[in-house]
Amino acid sequence: MRAIVVGGGVAGLVTAHDLAAEGIAVTVLEREEAVARGASGGNGAQLSYSYVAPLAEPSVLGKLPTLLADPASPLKFRLQLDPRQWRWGLAFLAACNLDTARATTAALLRLSFLSRARMPQLVAGIDCDYAVNGKLVVYPDAASLAQAKAQMEFQATLGCAQRLLSRDECIEREPALAGYAQHFVGGVWTASEAAADCGLFCERLAQRLSARGVALRFGAEVARLEVRAGRPHVYVGREALAADAVVLANGSAAPKLARSVGLDLPIYPLKGYSITVPADGQRLPACSITDTRRKVVFAPLGRGKRRRVRVAGFVEMAGHDRSIPPARIAALAAATREVIGLEPRGELAPWCGFRPATPTGLPLLGATRVPGVFLNVGQGALGFTLAAGSARVAVDAIVGREPPIDARPFGLR
């Protein structure tokens, strides 16, 4: 059997890994000159297995007008002449109800627990600053903390082990938050969360795959797909490559390619930014932190001279605009100073990426109605977290094996 994986981000590479482990001949086609040049390169670095609740939830409806009107808001919506943007927005609003949000959370937790179980084996021998150092999410007021407590109690029924902490307990656990005490009232602590540099993980996994005989082709943009005599073909320039299975794992660019075989993928790019702050002799937090007031995440990475913090945030709905406004980077630097008391010095490696987001937050995994065309896309803000579980579900569909979890929520409707 021969498979082609489109996309050399974390989704494509872990898929290639799992396909190769089945003894399948795999080619990865990547349009850039290296892996992890898309969303997987400079993301928030968090393996956030217990924080998978979707963006679409009931309280968002009440907050949206303020969030959209505030120029300093982490959320930005630029209306475009693009019906796909409007359709996505309407489907997102329709998903903002308790039943949908809870069903999505339950399905995503099953997928993230599968990832969590697989990840230690997958990263073994891959130097990507992987560490299980827990995650603390802090909340600005009593109302948001009460909502977090309700979510925590719901998730406890689904197997999550999390603890509610007072402000003092948060600071005891993470002294880096001491200077920020007046801006939060408490938090939720999850000991089992991990972090790693997703870009490094991709680079080193790609080296391992190459050594095992997986073909990685760069500068190979797939322009379209076609099914001929029941077999999928991909076109790179004029060259047609045939395979038994083609997996679309090309993130936020997948809808365009999928349209060439009549598939309509409800994915829209949600742009975000990151900086990487070197420790430069300063003390760093010991665990990952999310400040829900500013909607910024902090992940300490590495050891010794490589010690650094990845700081990420913002959600912009404005198409595939690759510009990096200095104001966004300044806001991330200011958050670093204020929340964790770290002075951003030296090269901060400003970065932007596009989360391949579905309106509900559920990724699209497995078979489609087009013969031989499979999906591993749409993980949104959780692509690193869900990578190992998603690849397992997608590859099980390709080899015709029953997946370890219920895969129905991830099917393309």
Ligand SMILES: Cc1cc2nc3c(=O)[nH]c(=O)nc-3n(C[C@H](O)[C@H](O)[C@H](O)COP(=O)(O)OP(=O)(O)OC[C@H]3O[C@@H](n4cnc5c(N)ncnc54)[C@H](O)[C@@H]3O)c2cc1C
């Ligand atoms: C600011 C920010 C912070 C984030 N933080 C986290 C986090 O902390 N934890 C987490 O789990 N997730 C996080 N995410 C989400 C995560 O980064 C993404 O979900 C994930 O990287 C998506 O991986 P992917 O492989 O699907 O897409 P990508 O990494 O974008 O890879 C797709 C690849 O396909 C290639 N491609 C596209 N079209 C074609 C084509 N036609 N032919 C050939 N190649 C093509 C692209 O060049 C690209 O390399 C964050 C995202 C952002 C933007």
